[in-house]
Amino acid sequence: MRQQKVDLMILFCTGNPTWGTCAGCILLSNQVTAQKLGGQPLIGGMDISVQRNYFGRQVASFEADLALDALDMKSKPFPGIFIRAPAILDVLQPNDSSKPPVKILGQIANPNKAAEQPETIVVAAQQGNMVATIFHPELTTDTRFHEYFVEVARKNKAQKTLS
Numbered sequence: 360m361r362q363q364k365v366d367l368m369i370l371f372c373t374g375n376p377t378w379g380t381c382a383g384c385i386l387l388s389n390q391v392t393a394q395k396l397g398g399q400p401l402i403g404g405m406d407i408s409v410q411r412n413y414f415g416r417q418v419a420s421f422e423a424d425l426a427l428d429a430l431d432m433k434s435k436p437f438p439g440i441f442i443r444a445p446a447i448l449d450v451l452q453p454n455d456s457s458k459p460p461v462k463i464l465g466q467i468a469n470p471n472k473a474a475e476q477p478e479t480i481v482v483a484a485q486q487g488n489m490v491a492t493i494f495h496p497e498l499t500t501d502t503r504f505h506e507y508f509v510e511v512a513r514k515n516k517a518q519k520t521l522s
Contacts, residue, residue, distance in 0.1 A: 365400040372402050376488040376512040384491035385409050385445050392448070405486045406451040406461050409493075413446035413480070414471060420444070425494070427465035427483060430503045438501055439467070439482060439494040446493060447481035461486045488515045 379387040386401055390408040420443060424436035450461045464483035472478045483492045488511060496504040
């Protein structure tokens with residue numbers, strides 16, 4: 360039954376605009392480290408490598424102002440809420456030459472690393488009609504990231520109409 364649900368999600372995500380936040384980012388990735396014991400089913404489709412619970416346990420959750428390339432940042436930074444968040448650690452080479460490359464939409468300096476050992480973490484990425492964020496835009500009153508995804512969906516619909 361569980362695999363049937365995963366198969367249905369894979370079917371839906373193939374060709375449809377899909378946005379995964381936090382655990383959804385993990386599901387959309389093609390590669391995951393620090394998985395649950397025994398692994399976990401993935402939808403896949405995004406050429407990214409993700410590590411679960413990268414910043415630590417629930418008590419290590421945090422908020423940070425984000426500068427996201429995909430959004431109009433003239434008014435203010437985007438409020439990022441990170442709850443037991445994963446991290447996008449790497450952009451992988453697509454195994455299919457017809458796939459668009461992964462576009463990094465935003466990054467953050469790891470707040471858990473000392474200044475002498477800085478580390479930059481990808482917080483948002485897009486590959487074609489798939490978008491992944493390691494933070495929770497739905498927990499803020501800022502709708503800019505949702506508006507961005509709606510635009511991704513509109514472009515996808517327009518492309519389907521033309522083909």
